Amino acid sequence: MTRLSHYLLPTEKQPPADAEALSHKLLVRAGMIRQVGAGLWSWLPAGWRVHQKAVQIIREEIDAIGGQEMLMPVLNPAEIWQRSGRYDAIGGELFRLKDRRGADMVLAMTHEEIVTTHIAQVVRSYRDLPQILYHFQIKERDEPRPRAGVLRTREFIMKDSYTFDRDAAGLDVGYEKHRVAYDKIFDRCGLEWYRVDSDVGMMGGTGAHEYMAPCPAGENDVALAPGYAANVEVATATAKPVQLPPALDAPAEEATPGLTTVAQVAEALGVPAGALIKAYPVIVGEDELRLVLVRGDHRVNDVKLANALGASFRPAQASEFAERIGPAGYIGPVGTDVPILLDSALDGDSYISGANKADAHLRGVKPGRDFAFTEADVRSVEVGDTVDGHEIRIEPAIEIGNIFKLGTRYSVPLGASYLDESGTAQPVWMGSYGIGPARIAAAAVEQFADEKGISWPRALSPFDVHLVGLGKPDTEEFALAERLYDELRAAGLDVVYDDRTLGPGAKFADAELLGVPLRLTIGRRTLEAGEIETQVRRGRETGSIGLEGAAQAAADLWATLP
Incomplete structure (x- = not known):
């Protein structure tokens, strides 16, 4: 029986002073959540009902594709994470601690290491595969900037499921099962959503998709066109054309005293920003200097660039590139002795670039003729770009789920293998699939609330x-x-x-x-x-x-x- 005279529903007239996201404001005002500390939230009775409605929908659809529910611990021995390589690869977001005996431990932010260890212990034959295992468990992540209520927290509950198969073809089957299940889950939750191409990130593997719920509070941007959807981290599109100045037989120097920005040079020389080459020096690994080039009206995409480089990088300081290239604000590719990575949208034959000396730029710069390069798509797509002739639009969205083809990323270092029909040992192929029930709840608030408060979809409402x-x-x-x-x-x-x-x-x-x-x-x-x-x-x-x-x-x- 639920009578408000005896129910803990501490509604508030005013939102928290630091609240920006609508879901943060309304979930607190409606008496559904309360903050304990930075990024730490309690779900009060009505809010927990919503959370568990999402959990039950997820459970039913994962069970329907053969998922077997289990439970794995939050506290993990660090040794398993060290074997997978993620103990050192993940930065400060991984909580690390020692037990009373001095043994290194971690608080799990996901459970690939643990579930793969179990598979390594029990799977022996091809007859033991495929398997689908999942659980709902608390995850810990030391977020540098917890924000937006339950959208970006340091502790949260996630459904993570895992498929284990004999080969890539089997992985494709498990991945497709989850794609269908996830589509049903978000439809049943009553959300507006997109399934988009995404980066594998710290998970590793060979492919990934994210499920995004569009709303103004979203921390991710999604590029959309008819038949196309991708996180801007990996989105690719045909760049909007730009009018270039007349071609020259060789670069010609142009005096540009005190002009160090794209906007300043473009205005002074009477050309669009896209006619300039923007030079972005980076340090790859420990100390390797490279020069990345994009159009003046484009931005370097850090995720694409890291993937193209195949290594971590950081922006180079002026003191690290001035001697080898030139002064900040005037650097360019002509005459440099560092490796150059050219964005594929720089496909014209007459650009303006820095002259590698103070107060000067070069006209008529042609890639290939005037400098050597390797090429990759390393820019962020922009509104006005096209996919198959259709202009893209970019919308903010909340990530509410993700699916990954991990391949043998974890099975090889953790020893998960099986004997095939001929008795030969083969690595297990693996997929990983996550959903955050709290994010589903927050997305529903963001999408359907009005000036009076929350308007729950029927499937998620705490009460009918x-x-x-x-x-x-x-x-x-x-x-x-x-x-x-x-x-x-x-x-x-x-x-x-x-x-x-x-x-x-x-x-x-x-x-x-x-x-x-x-x-x-x-x-x-x-x-x-x-x-x-x-x-x-x-x-x-x-x-x-x-x-x-x-x-x-x-x-x-x-x-x-x-």
Whole structure:
């Protein structure tokens, strides 16, 4: 029984002072979450109901593709992470500690190492494969900037599942099963979502997709065009054309005193920014200097660049490149003795670049003729670029799930192998698949809330019906509300009943803030009219149902809601 007179729902009139994301503001105001510390949140009863609604949908769909639920520990021996190579590869986000015996331990941010270790211990033959294992478990991640309520935290619950197969073809099957399951999960949760190409990142492997829920609070940008969707970290598109100056037989020097930015040089020389070459010196590994070139109207994409270089890098300081290339603000590719990586959008024959000396630039620079290079796509796509002739648009979005083809990234270092039909040892092929229930909840708030509060999709709402009783005890309307409460529950509806001794304004404000899909109100006017007032939360549409058969009528109305 859920009566607000005895339910912990500490609603607030004002959001937290530091809240920026709408979901942060409303989940706190609606009494669903409370902060413990930076990036650490408690889910209060109503919020936990939402979280667990998402968990149950996920569980049902993963079970449907053959998933076997288990549970692995958050506290892991560091030795397993050292064997996989991630103990050192992951930076400060991995919590590291020692136990009382001085043994190195980690708090798991994901569980590839542990589940692969189990497979290595128990799988012996090709007959033992394939397998799909999953769990819901707390993850720990030492985020440098926890923010946006439950969207970017240091502790969260994630569903991570893992497929284990004999070969790449088997992995493709497991991956496709999860793709279908994830599509169903987000559809059932009532979200607007995209499945986009993404970078494998610290997970490693051969391929990945992310599931994104578009909303203004999103920390990721998604590039979209008809038939195309990708995280901007990996998105590729045909660059918007740019008008280049006339070609020259050889570069010609142009005086540009004090002009060090693309905008300044473009204006002074009367050319568009895209006619310039932007030079970006980087240090690869420990001390290797390289020069990355993009169009003046483009930006270097760090993820693409790291993938193209095949190594980590950092921006070079002026003191590290001045002697070998030239002064900051005037560097370019002509005459340099460092390796050059040219973005593939620099495909014209007459650009303007730095002259590698103060107060001067070069006109008529032609890649290939005037300098040697290797080529790769290392820029971020821009609005106005095209895919198959269609202009892309870029939208912010929340990452709500991801799927990875890991291949043998973990099975080889952790010794997960099997004997094939001929008795030959082969490495197990692996996939990894994650979903954050908290992010699903936050995305739903972001996408459907209005100026009055939350508007939950029916599948995620903490309750089915919000019953508001306006009568005082010992009145006929109070007795009717009590009777309807029992009848609604008997009809199979999950009901929150506001039986508090508050005025109508306070009760209605809390109901709209909480965001249950259907509100029923019983008061004096209900009895006089012989009807019960209804309000559909999405759009706040009001109506009525008759007193006779009200519970079934409410159930029928609820079943039609999004």
